[in-house]
Amino acid sequence: xxxxxxxxxxxxxxxxxxxxxxxxxxxxxxxxxxxxxxxxxxxxxxxxxxxxxxxxxxxxxxxxxxxxxxxxxxxxxxxxxxxxxxxxxxxxxxxxxxxxxxxxxxxxxxxxxxxxxxxxxxxxxxxxxxxxxxxxxxxxxxxxxxxxxxxxxxxxxxxxxxxxxxxxxxxxxxxxxxxxxxxxxxxxxxxxxxxxxxxxxxxxxxxxxxxxxxxxxxxxxxxxxxxxxxxxxxxxxxxxxxxxxxxxxxxxxxxxxxxxxxxxxxxxxxxxxxxxxxxxxxxxxxxxxxxxxxxxxxxxx
Amino acid sequence: xxxxxxxxxxxxxxxxxxxxxxxxxxxxxxxxxxxxxxxxxxxxxxxxxxxxxxxxxxxxxxxxxxxxxxxxxxxxxxxxxxxxxxxxxxxxxxxxxxxxxxxxxxxxxxxxxxxxxxxxxxxxxxxxxxxxxxxxxxxxxxxxxxxxxxxxxxxxxxxxxxxxxxxxxxxxxxxxxxxxxxxxxxxxxxxxxxxxxxxxxxxxxxxxxxxxxxxxxxxxxxxxxxxxxxxxxxxxxxxxxxxxxxxxxxxxxxxxxxxxxxxxxxxxxxxxxxxxxxxxxxxxxxxxxxxxxxxxxxxxxxxxxxxxxxxxxxxxxxxxxxxxxxxxxxxxxxxxxxxxxxxxxxxxxxxxxxxxxxxxxxxxxxxxxxxxxxxxxxxxxxxxxxxxxxxxxxxxxxxxxxxxxxxxxxxxxxxxxxxxxxxxxxxxxxxxxxxxxxxxxxxxxxxxxxxxxxxxxxxxxxxxxxxxxxxxxxxxxxxxxxxxxxxxxxxxxxxxxxxxxxxxxxxxxxxxxxxxxxxxxxxxxxxxxxxxxxxxxxxxxxxxxxxxxxxxxx
Numbered sequence: 001x002x003x004x005x006x007x008x009x010x011x012x013x014x015x016x017x018x019x020x021x022x023x024x025x026x027x028x029x030x031x032x033x034x035x036x037x038x039x040x041x042x043x044x045x046x047x048x049x050x051x052x053x054x055x056x057x058x059x060x061x062x063x064x065x066x067x068x069x070x071x072x073x074x075x076x077x078x079x080x081x082x083x084x085x086x087x088x089x090x091x092x093x094x095x096x097x098x099x100x101x102x103x104x105x106x107x108x109x110x111x112x113x114x115x116x117x118x119x120x121x122x123x124x125x126x127x128x129x130x131x132x133x134x135x136x137x138x139x140x141x142x143x144x145x146x147x148x149x150x151x152x153x154x155x156x157x158x159x160x161x162x163x164x165x166x167x168x169x170x171x172x173x174x175x176x177x178x179x180x181x182x183x184x185x186x187x188x189x190x191x192x193x194x195x196x197x198x199x200x201x202x203x204x205x206x207x208x209x210x211x212x213x214x215x216x217x218x219x220x221x222x223x224x225x226x227x228x229x230x231x232x233x234x235x236x237x238x239x240x241x242x243x244x245x246x247x248x249x250x251x252x253x254x255x256x257x258x259x260x261x262x263x264x265x266x267x268x269x270x271x272x273x274x275x276x277x278x279x280x281x282x283x284x285x286x287x288x289x290x291x292x293x294x295x296x297x298x299x300x301x
Numbered sequence: 302x303x304x305x306x307x308x309x310x311x312x313x314x315x316x317x318x319x320x321x322x323x324x325x326x327x328x329x330x331x332x333x334x335x336x337x338x339x340x341x342x343x344x345x346x347x348x349x350x351x352x353x354x355x356x357x358x359x360x361x362x363x364x365x366x367x368x369x370x371x372x373x374x375x376x377x378x379x380x381x382x383x384x385x386x387x388x389x390x391x392x393x394x395x396x397x398x399x400x401x402x403x404x405x406x407x408x409x410x411x412x413x414x415x416x417x418x419x420x421x422x423x424x425x426x427x428x429x430x431x432x433x434x435x436x437x438x439x440x441x442x443x444x445x446x447x448x449x450x451x452x453x454x455x456x457x458x459x460x461x462x463x464x465x466x467x468x469x470x471x472x473x474x475x476x477x478x479x480x481x482x483x484x485x486x487x488x489x490x491x492x493x494x495x496x497x498x499x500x501x502x503x504x505x506x507x508x509x510x511x512x513x514x515x516x517x518x519x520x521x522x523x524x525x526x527x528x529x530x531x532x533x534x535x536x537x538x539x540x541x542x543x544x545x546x547x548x549x550x551x552x553x554x555x556x557x558x559x560x561x562x563x564x565x566x567x568x569x570x571x572x573x574x575x576x577x578x579x580x581x582x583x584x585x586x587x588x589x590x591x592x593x594x595x596x597x598x599x600x601x602x603x604x605x606x607x608x609x610x611x612x613x614x615x616x617x618x619x620x621x622x623x624x625x626x627x628x629x630x631x632x633x634x635x636x637x638x639x640x641x642x643x644x645x646x647x648x649x650x651x652x653x654x655x656x657x658x659x660x661x662x663x664x665x666x667x668x669x670x671x672x673x674x675x676x677x678x679x680x681x682x683x684x685x686x687x688x689x690x691x692x693x694x695x696x697x698x699x700x701x702x703x704x705x706x707x708x709x710x711x712x713x714x715x716x717x718x719x720x721x722x723x724x725x726x727x728x729x730x731x732x733x734x735x736x737x738x739x740x741x742x743x744x745x746x747x748x749x750x751x752x753x754x755x756x757x758x759x760x761x762x763x764x765x766x767x768x769x770x771x772x773x774x775x776x777x778x779x780x781x782x783x784x785x786x787x788x789x790x791x792x793x794x795x796x797x798x799x800x801x802x803x804x805x806x807x808x809x810x811x812x813x814x815x816x817x818x819x820x821x822x823x824x825x826x827x828x829x830x831x832x833x834x835x836x837x838x839x840x841x842x843x844x845x846x847x848x849x850x851x852x853x854x855x
Contacts, residue, residue, distance in 0.1 A: 008697040011612070012718035015605040018740055019722035025744025026729060029846025058749040061818075061841050061848040069835040077836050078827070094746060160808040160828035163783065167824065168808075168831030187827035193583065193820040195827050231576075231821050235586075 029059075030093050030114045035066035041112060042067055042089060045119065051076055051085040055096040057194075063091060078187050078195035080225050080297040081265075086125040090118040129217045132280075132298045133199050136172075136185050143174035143183045144210040145203075150176040150183065166293065167200065167229050176204065180293065183211060188295045191230050191262025198227065198295035201282070203241075205289040211282040216300060218247060218276050222268040224298035226257045232293070236260030239288030243296060248278040257294070270300065305430045305479070305647075312429055315438070316422045323418040323445055323454075331407055331414075331455050333732040335763020336792060340457045341785030344409055346377035347388035347457070353552070354389060367556045374553040378561070379568045382551045383497035384462050387412035404795040409457040417454035420465030421445045424681045427472050428688040431647055435695070435712050439719065440688030443606045444681055446723035449673045452734020460674040463499035468681040470495045471654050474509055475647055477535040489538025493546020500569045501658070501678050506539060508650075508657040515653075516646050575670035576821040581752025583821045587666045594662035597673050600742040600753060602683070603723040610683050612690030617648045648689070655682040672735070672754060691719065732764060733844035745845040759783030759817045761850035764842040766792065768852060769813060770799050772839065777812035778805040782825060784815065808832050813839075814853045829853050 046052055052072050054063040064072050082088070082100050087107075090098050093115055104120040111117075135141060143150040152174050159169040159179060166180065173184030186200045203209040226243060236259045244254045245268055253268045280300075286292045308316075336344075353373035357364040364370070377385065388409045395401040396408035421441045428437030444450060453461045470491040477484035495502040513521070513533060524531035548554060554561045576585045579593055599607065624645055658679030661667045669675075695712035702708045730737035735756050738748035749755060762784045769779060781789050781804045789804030805811055814829045816822075816838075830836045838851035 005697065005701060008694050008701070011605075011608060011694050011698075012715050014608055015718040015720075015722050018604045019725060021740035022722060022726055022729075022744065025740050025747065026845045028744075029746040031846055032841060032843065056750055058755075058847065061838055061851050062843070062846075064836055065838045065841050065851070067837075069837040072836065074830055074836045078830075094750070096750070158809055158832045160825075160832055162806050162808065162828070163822070163825060168828040170831050186831055189821075189824040189827065193823045195823070195830070229824055231824050 028094065030062075032062055032066065034113050034115075035062045038091065038112060038115060038117075039067055039071075041117070042071060042091065045117070046071055046089050047087065049086065051079070051082060051088040053082075053088055053090050053098045053101060055090065055092045055098040056094065057098075059093055074187070074195075075197060078197035080196060080198075082122070083126045083223070084128045084299070084301070086122050088120045088122070090120055092116045092118070126223065126301045127219075128299045128301050129219045130213075130300045132211075132213060132216075132282075133185055133197060135213060136183065136199050140213055140215075141174070141183075142212045142214070143176065144212070145176040145181065146207045148176070150174040156182075156184075166232070167295070169200070173200075176209070178204070181209075183209070186295065188227055188229050188263070189231055190227060191234070193230065196225065196227060196263050196295075196297065198225070198297045200293070200295045201284045202293050203284045203286060206287055207285075209284040211284070213280045213282075215277050216280045218270050218273040218278055218280075219300045220269075220271045220274050221301060222252075222270055222280075222298055223265075223301050224255075224268070224296055225263050225265050226255065226294065226296040227261070227263040228259050228293045228295060230262045233259040233291065234262070238291055239286055241284065241286045241292055241294045243294075244283040244285070246281040246283070247273050248276070249281075306433070308426060308429060312426070312434065315434075316426060319425055319441060319445075320415075320418045320422045323421050324414050327414040327418070327451075327455055328407070328411075330731050331410060332404070332797075333763060334452075334455050334734075335732075335760045335766065335784070336406060336788035337456055337458065337758040337760035338783060338785045338788065339758065340406075340409075340760075341787030341789075341791070342377050343385055343388060343457050344406075344791055345787045346385050347392060347409060349373050349376040350382065350386055351389035351393050354386075354393065370552045370555055374551075378553045379565065380459065380499065381497045381547070381565075382553065383494055384412060384416070384457075384459050386550070387416075388457050404797070406457075406791045406795050406797075409791075410455060413457050413462055414454060416465050417450075417461035420461065420468055420681060423465065423469050423472055424684055427468075427475075428685055431685070432688045432692045435716055436688040436692035439609070439691040439716050440684045442720050443603075443609070443687050443723060444684040446720065446727045447602055447606070447680060448727050448730035448734055448737040449601050450677065450680060451727045451730065452737075453674055453677060455734075458674075459499040460671075460677050463495070463501045464678045464681060466491065466495040466498045467501060467505060467654070467658075467678045470505065471508075471650065474533075474535050475650055477538075478533055478646060482534060485534035485538045486542065488535040489542030490546055492539045493543035494550065496543060496547040497550040500565075501675075504657050504660060505654070508653040509533075509536070509539075512646075512650050512653050516649060572668050572670065574668045576819065577669040577672065578752055578754045578820050579669070583819075584669060585821070589665050589667060589669055591663065591665050593669055594659055594676050597753075598676070600738050600748060601673050602680070602739065603726055604739055604741050605719045605722055606684065606687050609687035609690035609694070609719060612694055613686035613688065614652075614690075616693045617652070617686065617689060621645050621648070648686075651682045651685050655679045655686075658682070672757065691715065733761070733849060735760070736844040736847065736849050745847040749847045755818050755847065756849050757783070757817075757819060759785070759788070759815075761817055761842055762789070762792070762815055763797070765815060765840060765850055765852050766797050768840045769802065772813070772854065773799065773802050774812055776801045776803070778803045778807075778810050780805055780808045780811040780814035780829070782815045783817040783819075783822065812855050814855075815850065816853070817850050818848060 054060050101120050106118050107121050108119040138152045154172045167186045170184045173182040175182050180202050181204045183201050187195045190196050241257045245252050255266045391411045392408045396405045402408040424444050425437045425441035428440035473488040473491050477488050521531040576583050658676050695715045699708045699711040742748050786804050792798040816826045833855050839854040840852045841848050842850040
């Protein structure tokens with residue numbers, strides 16, 4: 001046996017080593033007070049159009065509490081993607097970094113307490129000309145359910161589905177009759193259950209819901225995403241939904257969305273209309289009449 | 302293999318001390334722990350059963366009317382009634398009659414604590430008999446100090462009770478193989494109570510039969526050929542007494558028995574699929590990850606306990622191999638060949654029970670709906686093997702300095718080194734038991750990085766009660782999210798939550814909204830954002846810097 005018999009001493013050593021590792025793990029993540037202490041510095045760094053991102057993603061609630069929604073507004077936190085941001089402030093803990101910002105140039109990086117703060121620049125930021133989600137109200141948008149005009153209200157009763165129910169039905173919406181038949185901005189959960197701010201457009205039955213945006217500045221493409229609440233409709237048992245886009249009355253593309261895809265991107269080539277100001281129509285339709293809780297994001301760029 | 306030792310007076314004193322100590326620890330920490338979702342449903346059922354017990358006391362024959370029985374016992378009839386009846390009786394006598402507990406929630410929880418502590422005691426007793434006093438103590442405390450066992454032992458639920466009942470039944474069965482009819486009858490009664498505790502009981506006879514075949518099968522066949530039946534009397538007791546105990550203990554099945562039992566079985570065999578985050582992905586339909594139970598065991602049971610378990614398992618396997626070799630060695634005289642059951646019966650029984658508890662997790666069709674609590678029944682056996690590993694290792698360490706006096710200190714020193722870490726982890730994990738992970742996965746931050754479930758059951762409302770009481774407007778509605786309204790009501794009735802605050806399942810009418818984090822429920826958080834108009838929590842409850850529950854203010 002020789003020296004091998006001393007290997008049994010590894011057991012008490014392992015027990016004590018685990019205790020030390022446990023104590024280390026318990027204290028290695030920053031606490032809320034440390035996040036709060038960072039607020040002033042972040043507020044100085046962040047410009048009005050900058051994106052503030054934290055890594056790892058699970059620490060974000062602490063950041064939102066510490067920094068407040070002035071620095072982390074819903075529109076940023078529930079962004080469609082990061083392509084339109086030119087600059088981002090990244091706050092990292094535990095050596096993590098934000099996957100979304102991979103490929104962005106690190107303009108500045110420094111440690112602050114137990115955080116690493118990086119200022120990053122997007123090498124190819126997209127210039128958004130018109131956001132359809134941000135203009136989902138009068139006088140920019142008209143909504144028609146078949147031949148019926150859906151009136152706009154800024155004072156609807158907010159309805160939320162709770163634990164097992166539908167997404168939030170917002171205060172500002174174009175009511176098409178019946179609670180879920182409306183057009184308005186809400187937030188869905190994507191295939192990773194992350195937030196995505198989008199325009200709810202639930203067609204009634206097998207009819208067509210038409211959204212008409214007036215005087216839209218057209219760019220080289222319409223960049224968009226579509227989805228439904230992934231939790232509610234991820235089993236993909238329903239029929240697909242078609243989003244047809246027209247510019248100045250001319251059909252440019254139809255995008256067909258399947259529920260189980262989650263938050264799914266699409267790009268529509270609009271180069272032939274680039275530079276023009278024209279009406280843009282979105283028709284939402286499905287041959288499946290039930291639970292077509294379609295929600296989409298789109299901009300011209 | 303070692304010969305079983307009888308317990309002496311000191312052992313009985315240690316048993317009492319273990320029970321009292323663990324119950325005292327549970328009671329002293331219970332106030333910090335919010336009521337879990339399922340507890341709310343069991344409180345409601347226990348209240349209903351309590352009403353029936355009162356009626357039984359006042360008007361015996363009226364209480365036994367089929368319609369009356371159904372009215373009181375239909376509550377939560379997807380689970381049998383043993384523990385819920387104890388919850389009801391505890392509430393009746395330890396809260397309503399004699400105010401032993403100031404909070405009715407604690408009165409409901411007390412039977413779960415008492416039975417869980419009994420599991421620690423029986424682990425000690427069995428470990429003591431098979432492995433020696435210190436090894437038995439290491440086994441028992443390793444079980445008691447597991448953070449998840451500690452968490453579940455607080456609750457008015459069935460998970461640690463079924464762990465205990467399964468262990469006690471197995472212990473009685475093992476004793477029945479050595480001793481007379483008393484232990485066999487006890488096995489029958491205990492198995493009936495186990496059936497009345499939770500459906501984990503269903504697979505246990507399979508483990509017993511397999512154990513019998515492996516250790517005594519050949520002998521039984523020889524006896525059968527000679528016209529004698531050599532089946533353990535415990536089997537007859539389990540066949541005759543257990544169904545009777547099960548039936549008597551669950552009034553819901555007194556009428557329409559066959560259909561109701563069939564419904565009960567069908568409910569659990571066809572259990573719906575819940576959502577569970579595992580390694581960054583939320584599983585909600587088959588195939589479920591087959592690694593789930595194993596990775597979660599590695600990530601939540603202290604590593605040193607697992608290391609001792611590994612040593613115990615290997616040394617047991619080596620011993621069994623030597624016994625097998627000896628039995629098949631042609632040079633060994635037949636009369637000198639020890640019967641297999643005398644050598645290997647108990648460790649083989651532990652091993653089979655342990656594998657039986659994990660068996661459902663070999664199937665990728667087994668729904669995950671509660672994490673570690675579903676194989677918690679395996680942990681006493683795991684700890685008994687850990688005790689075995691401890692006994693072996695401490696003897697080897699003592700042999701390093703055989704003639705030194707301080708060699709006597711080696712076993713207690715080893716015991717301290719393998720128990721100190723688990724003790725610290727257990728104490729630190731409270732009241733965030735379901736968020737606790739061991740250093741093997743990097744603790745709570747490491748588990749969050751890996752995408753392991755952070756919490757479920759909505760019990761962490763208890764961690765926010767101070768903030769809610771301090772900041773909620775008068776008569777406010779509080780959206781309770783994953784906390785059952787019944788659990789919220791008990792928090793209020795126990796004055797842990799202000800009396801003027803109402804729990805609600807509607808975000809729209811609320812002033813404060815709780816959110817207990819599980820990825821698939823984030824949709825609910827977004828509903829709050831839309832309704833409240835902002836995304837900044839007013840308070841975030843964290844465990845080791847990892848957000849677990851947060852609260853929004855309108």
